[in-house]
Amino acid sequence: MNPTDIKNPEYFHKVVDCQYACPAHTPVPEYIRLIAAGRYDDAYMVNWESNVFPGILGRTCDRPCEPACRRGRVGNGEEPVAICRLKRVAADNKSDISARLPVVPEQKNGKRIALIGAGPASLTVARDLMPLGYNIDIYDNQFAGGGMMRSQIPSFRLPITVLDEEVGYILDMGVVTHFDTEVSSLASIVEKDYDAIFVGTGAPRGKGLELPGLEEAGKSVHIGIDWLASVAFEHTEQIGKRVLVLGGGNTAMDCCRTSRRLGGEDVRVVVRSPFADMKASPWEKEDAMHEGIPILDNHVPKEFVVEDGKLQGMLFEKVKAEYDANGKRSLVPTGEDLVFMPADDVLMAIGQDNAFPWVERDLGVEFDKWDMPIVDKTTFQSTNPKVFFGGDAAFGPENVITAVAHGHQAAVSIDLFCRAEPVSKRPPPFTNLVTQKMGIHEWSYDNAVEVDKRFMVPMAPLEESLRNRKLEVELGFDPATGYREAERCFNCDVQTVFEEARCIECDACVDICPTDCITFTENAEEPVLRQQLSAPANNPTQDLYVSADLPTRRVMVKDEDVCLHCGLCAERCPTAAWDMQKFLYNVAKAGQ
Amino acid sequence: MSYQSPTFRHPGLPVNDLGYTKADYEGAISTLCAGCGHDSISGAIVRACHELSLEPHRIAKLSGIGCSSKTPTYFLGKSHGFNSVHGRMPSVVTGAAMANRDLLYLGVSGDGDTASIGMGQFAHAVRRNLNMVYIVMNNGCYGLTKGQDSATADEGSASKKGDPNPFSAIDLPGLALQLGATFVARSFSGDKGQLVPLIKAAISHRGFALIDVVSPCVTFNNNTESTKSYDFVRDHAQATGTVDFVPMREEITTHYVAGKTHEVTMHDGSVLHLEKVSENLDPFDRLSAMVTLEQHRAKGHILTGLIYMDKDSRDLHDVLETSRRPLNALQEPDLCPGNKVLANINASLR
Numbered sequence: 001m002n003p004t005d006i007k008n009p010e011y012f013h014k015v016v017d018c019q020y021a022c023p024a025h026t027p028v029p030e031y032i033r034l035i036a037a038g039r040y041d042d043a044y045m046v047n048w049e050s051n052v053f054p055g056i057l058g059r060t061c062d063r064p065c066e067p068a069c070r071r072g073r074v075g076n077g078e079e080p081v082a083i084c085r086l087k088r089v090a091a092d093n094k095s096d097i098s099a100r101l102p103v104v105p106e107q108k109n110g111k112r113i114a115l116i117g118a119g120p121a122s123l124t125v126a127r128d129l130m131p132l133g134y135n136i137d138i139y140d141n142q143f144a145g146g147g148m149m150r151s152q153i154p155s156f157r158l159p160i161t162v163l164d165e166e167v168g169y170i171l172d173m174g175v176v177t178h179f180d181t182e183v184s185s186l187a188s189i190v191e192k193d194y195d196a197i198f199v200g201t202g203a204p205r206g207k208g209l210e211l212p213g214l215e216e217a218g219k220s221v222h223i224g225i226d227w228l229a230s231v232a233f234e235h236t237e238q239i240g241k242r243v244l245v246l247g248g249g250n251t252a253m254d255c256c257r258t259s260r261r262l263g264g265e266d267v268r269v270v271v272r273s274p275f276a277d278m279k280a281s282p283w284e285k286e287d288a289m290h291e292g293i294p295i296l297d298n299h300v301p302k303e304f305v306v307e308d309g310k311l312q313g314m315l316f317e318k319v320k321a322e323y324d325a326n327g328k329r330s331l332v333p334t335g336e337d338l339v340f341m342p343a344d345d346v347l348m349a350i351g352q353d354n355a356f357p358w359v360e361r362d363l364g365v366e367f368d369k370w371d372m373p374i375v376d377k378t379t380f381q382s383t384n385p386k387v388f389f390g391g392d393a394a395f396g397p398e399n400v401i402t403a404v405a406h407g408h409q410a411a412v413s414i415d416l417f418c419r420a421e422p423v424s425k426r427p428p429p430f431t432n433l434v435t436q437k438m439g440i441h442e443w444s445y446d447n448a449v450e451v452d453k454r455f456m457v458p459m460a461p462l463e464e465s466l467r468n469r470k471l472e473v474e475l476g477f478d479p480a481t482g483y484r485e486a487e488r489c490f491n492c493d494v495q496t497v498f499e500e501a502r503c504i505e506c507d508a509c510v511d512i513c514p515t516d517c518i519t520f521t522e523n524a525e526e527p528v529l530r531q532q533l534s535a536p537a538n539n540p541t542q543d544l545y546v547s548a549d550l551p552t553r554r555v556m557v558k559d560e561d562v563c564l565h566c567g568l569c570a571e572r573c574p575t576a577a578w579d580m581q582k583f584l585y586n587v588a589k590a591g592q
Numbered sequence: 593m594s595y596q597s598p599t600f601r602h603p604g605l606p607v608n609d610l611g612y613t614k615a616d617y618e619g620a621i622s623t624l625c626a627g628c629g630h631d632s633i634s635g636a637i638v639r640a641c642h643e644l645s646l647e648p649h650r651i652a653k654l655s656g657i658g659c660s661s662k663t664p665t666y667f668l669g670k671s672h673g674f675n676s677v678h679g680r681m682p683s684v685v686t687g688a689a690m691a692n693r694d695l696l697y698l699g700v701s702g703d704g705d706t707a708s709i710g711m712g713q714f715a716h717a718v719r720r721n722l723n724m725v726y727i728v729m730n731n732g733c734y735g736l737t738k739g740q741d742s743a744t745a746d747e748g749s750a751s752k753k754g755d756p757n758p759f760s761a762i763d764l765p766g767l768a769l770q771l772g773a774t775f776v777a778r779s780f781s782g783d784k785g786q787l788v789p790l791i792k793a794a795i796s797h798r799g800f801a802l803i804d805v806v807s808p809c810v811t812f813n814n815n816t817e818s819t820k821s822y823d824f825v826r827d828h829a830q831a832t833g834t835v836d837f838v839p840m841r842e843e844i845t846t847h848y849v850a851g852k853t854h855e856v857t858m859h860d861g862s863v864l865h866l867e868k869v870s871e872n873l874d875p876f877d878r879l880s881a882m883v884t885l886e887q888h889r890a891k892g893h894i895l896t897g898l899i900y901m902d903k904d905s906r907d908l909h910d911v912l913e914t915s916r917r918p919l920n921a922l923q924e925p926d927l928c929p930g931n932k933v934l935a936n937i938n939a940s941l942r
Contacts, residue, residue, distance in 0.1 A: 574814075
C-alpha cells in the first residue's frame with residue numbers, strides 16, 4: 001500500500017467515527033470533553049455552530065453518530081457513548097448564551113432571500129445568512145417557526161420551551177416572518193424578485209391506505225402526521241379507548257405514545273414487517289413498549305371493519321418474511337385466518353411523501369419522473385439557479401440533522417450565488433491538528449479509558465407522564481452522571497500521528513497497544529496486509545494507516561478499527577515518533 | 593502517565609487450544625523506560641507462551657535484581673513468580689525445580705545479574721543442566737543505577753555519558769558452551785520473528801536453555817558509540833539461520849527444502865526446523881558452535897539464532913535419578929513405605 005496521506009483532511013475525519021457519521025459533522029468528542037469539564041456554554045456553542053438546535057437534537061435526534069461510535073465495536077458488551085443525551089446535558093445546564101450569538105450587521109448587503117417553510121432546513125439557512133447581512137423573509141403555514149419539529153414531535157419528547165428558545169435565537173436575528181401564510185404558488189414568490197429562494201417545505205403529505213371500508217370508517221381513521229399536528233395545535237384532545245397504529249417508523253411510535261396520553265387504553269402498533277426490520281429507532285420502540293404498547297409485527301392490514309357506520313376494528317393477514325439470495329425481502333402469507341383487532345380509532349403512520357402542487361412547472365424548476373425537483377446533491381440548487389431546495393423537500397424524508405446539514409450547504413450556495421461566484425466552488429473544511437503533549441507522559445486530554453457501561457437516562461414516573469401529554473418523559477442526565485457518561489468517550493479526535501523519521505523500530509508501541517492495532521511488517525497490497533497484522537483487520541470500513549518505508553524496509557501499519565486513542569503508544573515511544581494530536585474538523589459555512 | 597493499561601482488548605484476538613487469548617498471558621503495565629528492549633522481550637514471552645498453549649499456572653517465572661528482573665511483573669500475570677536476591681535466581685530455581693519438576697521454570701536475568709554478581713550461580717546452573725529457560729536481557733549497562741558499563745559491554749563500546757570500555761567483554765553464549773550448556777541461542781529484542789520461535793524451542797528443550805537477548809537500553813546505551821544500540825545490532829547481527837518451531841499438537845504445513853533444513857524432534861514431541869544460513873556452523877556440534885561464535889566475534893559481528901543444541905540432553909533430574917513425581921505429590925505411604933520395604937532394603941545390602 002502507499003503511505004497514508006494524513007494531510008488529506010478526510011483521513012483523520014473518518015477516524016472520528018461519530019463526527020464522520022453525523023450529516024452536519026458536528027465535532028462530537030470536542031464538545032463531550034467540554035461537557036466533562038463542566039464548560040456547558042462552550043459545549044453548547046460548539047453544537048450550535050454546527051447543528052443549530054442542540055437542545056432539540058439532544059432530545060430528538062436520529063443520532064447516526066451512535067451506531068458509528070467506536071465504543072460499540074470494542075466488544076465486552078459495550079454500547080456507544082450516549083452522545084445525543086450528552087448534547088442535552090450541555091443545553092440543559094448552559095447559562096444565558098445570547099451574548100455569544102453572532103452579531104447581525106445593521107448595514108445590510110442589499111440581497112433579499114425568501115425561505116419557504118420554517119423548519120430546520122430553512123432556519124439553518126437563516127442562521128448562516130443573517131450574520132452576513134442578508135435580508136430574509138420566511139414563510140410558513142403554521143403560527144410559529146419550527147416546521148415538523150413543532151407539528152410532529154410530541155411535547156413529551158420535546159418541550160415547547162426548548163423549541164421556542166432555539167427557533168427564537170434565529171428568528172430574533174431579524175428574520176422577517178410571514179407565519180400563518182400558506183404559499184400556494186411559487187410564482188407569487190418569484191414575482192417578488194428575491195435574489196434567491198430556498199424551499200424547505202419538508203415532506204408534508206402522510207401516506208394513507210386505500211383499503212375496503214376506509215370510506216365507511218370515516219373520521220375514525222387518521223393520517224398520523226396530520227393527527228400529531230392537530231394534537232400539537234390543540235385541535236384534538238382525545239382519542240378512542242382502543243387505538244390501532246399502523247406503521248413501524250418513528251412517527252408510529254409518536255402516534256401510539258400520544259394516543260396513550262389522550263385516552264387510549266388498548267393501544268397497539270401493528271406493522272407489516274418483522275420487528276427487527278422496523279424503521280423506528282430501537283430506543284423509540286423501547287420507549288413505546290415501556291408505556292405498555294405492544295408492537296405486533298408480521299401483520300398486513302387488509303380491511304376496515306365497519307358496522308352501523310361505526311368502525312369496529314381491522315382485519316389483518318399474518319405473514320412471514322422470506323429473503324432471497326440477494327437479501328431482498330418478501331412478506332409471504334402464512335395461510336392462517338385473518339386476524340381481527342377491535343379499534344375505535346386507527347392512525348396510519350406508514351410514510352410521508354413530498355408534495356409540490358404549489359410549484360408551477362413553467363418556472364424553470366424541473367421535476368423528475370417521481371415528481372421530485374431535480375436538485376444538485378452538493379449545491380442544493382435546482383434547475384432554476386435562483387431556487388434552492390433542502391431538508392425533506394430536496395430528496396425525500398430524512399431527519400432533522402440531515403435538514404440542518406442541507407441548510408448549511410444551501411446557505412453556502414446562496415451566498416456564492418448572490419456574490420456571483422460559481423456555486424460549485426465549495427470552501428474546504430477548516431482543520432487543525434495540534435499536539436496534546438503537556439510533558440513527559442502527560443496529555444491535555446484524559447487518556448485513561450473508562451470501563452463504565454452506558455448510563456441510563458432517568459425517566460419521569462410512567463403514570464404521571466401518561467396523564468400529561470406535555471410532561472417530558474426523559475429527565476436528562478444530571479451533571480454528575482453526564483460527567484461519567486462523557487468520560488466514556490474515547491476521544492477519537494485525538495489522533496495517533498506517526499513520524500517515520502523518528503522511529504527506531506523498538507516495538508514498544510506494538511507491545512503496549514492494548515488492542516493490537518499496530519504492526520511492523522513487510523508492505524503488501526491491502527487485502528494481504530489486512531491479514532498479516534497482529535490481529536486481523538477484518539473491518540474494511542475502517543482504514544489502515546500505513547507509514548513510508550522504515551530503515552528495516554518494513555512499514556508501520558495501524559488498523560484504525562478498534563484503536564482506543566489511549567495514547568499508550570505515544571507514552572511508550574522513546575523518540576516521540578508517535579504523538580497524540582487533536583484533529584479539529586469543521587465544515588465551512590457560508591461566508592467562511 | 594498511564595498507570596494501567598485499558599482493559600479492552602481486540603475483539604478478534606485469536607484464542608489458543610486452551611481458549612485463552614494473548615491478553616491472558618499479559619502482566620501489569622511496564623514501568624521501565626519507554627522503548628526499553630526488555631518490554632519487547634516480555635512481549636515475545638507472552639506470545640510464545642500463548643502460542644504454545646501453556647497453562648499459566650504451570651509456569652514459574654523467577655528473577656534476580658535489575659531492570660531485567662523487574663519484567664516478570666509485566667508478563668504472565670497469572671503464573672507463579674519469585675523475585676530473588678541479586679544474582680541468586682539460579683539457586684532458587686534449582687530448589688524449586690528439584691521440589692517440583694512439573695512446572696516450567698522461566699528464569700529472567702540481566703547482564704549484571706548474570707555476568708557479574710550472579711556469575712558463580714549461573715555457571716553451576718549451566719553445568720548441572722538444570723531444566724529451565726534462562727533469558728538474559730542483555731543491554732551492556734546498569735540501567736537501574738544510571739548506566740555504568742556492565743561485564744558484557746564490549747571493549748571500546750561507550751555508553752551515552754561514558755568513556756570507551758577498557759575491559760574485555762564476557763560473552764555469555766561462549767561461556768555457556770564451555771560450561772557444557774545443552775541449548776545456547778542469542779537474539780535481539782527488536783526481532784520478534786526470531787526471538788519467539790527461539791523461546792518456544794527453549795521451552796521445549798529438556799535441560800538448561802540459555803537465550804542471550806541483546807536488549808538496547810534506550811536511556812543510557814542507545815547512542816552511536818555503543819555496540820548494544822538498536823542501530824548497531826541491526827547493522828551487525830548475523831543469523832545462524834531461520835528457526836521455525838512447530839508445537840507437537842500442530843500439523844507441519846510449511847514446506848521445507850530437503851538438505852537445507854535440519855529437522856529436530858524435541859523431547860515433548862515438537863519439531864524444530866532450522867534453515868541454515870551460516871555455512872560453517874553445525875548447531876549440533878559444540879566445537880563448530882564455539883568456533884563459529886568466535887569467528888563472528890573476531891569480525892565484529894553478532895551471531896544470532898540457535899547456536900548450539902544437544903539433541904540428547906539429560907537434565908539434572910535424569911542425572912540424579914530424582915523422584916518422577918513432584919515432592920508435594922508424595923504422600924506418607926510413598927515416603928514411609930513401612931517395615932517390609934525397609935527389611936527388603938536391608939536384606940539387599942547384606
